[in-house]
Amino acid sequence: MRIKPGETMKTVSLAAAGTALAAGGTAIGMVVYAVLQYARHPELAAGRLALEHAIHVAFLMAPIYLAMLVGFHVLLLRPIRKLESELYRVATGHSGSVSLGSRVRELKAVERAANLMVQRIDMNAKGAAGWPDAELAALAAVAGELQSTSPEVAERILGASSELRHAIASFKQRQVAPDL
Known part of the structure; x- marks a missing residue:
């Protein structure tokens, strides 16, 4: 039917x-x-x-x-x-x-x-759970290397990676406990 x-x-x-x-x-x-x-x-x-x-x-x-x-x-x-x-x-x-x-x-x-x-x-x-950690650590390492030569770029990379880390954590939280 x-x-x-x-x-x-x-x-x-x-x-x-x-x-x-x-x-x-x-x-x-x-x-x-x-x-x-x-x-x-x-x-x-x-x-x-x-x-x-x-x-x-x-x-x-x-x-x-x-x-x-x-x-x-x-x-x-x-x-x-x-x-x-x-x-x-x-x-x-x-x-x-x-x-x-x-x-x-x-x-x-x-x-x-x-x-x-x-x-x-x-x-x-x-x-x-551990997916972005290695990638974000690599970004932090690149920012550390750039700190001496280009501090402004390093700060932007660190800021973007911090925002990305928070967005991913928020996304994971919604995946674990969605609103029903």
């Missing part, structure tokens, strides 16, 4: 969608069963047969609905909400591994992917 720019898609709870599908499937199965039973035993009254199957559907659908609702909540929704919380934690600059506490295979795969992402963010942050 394509969504046009500017349109929003209606959201639905995973538990509600899954349990509604299961309840609908159960109801369809029971209707098909009732039709087949009526075809095999036409002597049974249609009203009695419908009532009998309505009772079966009600008794089957209620526990199936509750079991699926609880199952979806425990196995999927709770870990997905925890993942959302963990990813917000990472996005605000707090490092550390992501743990969902789930045994669901697909969620474990998402957990591994999130931990790989965190690991790479940490590696990039550590690699970028």
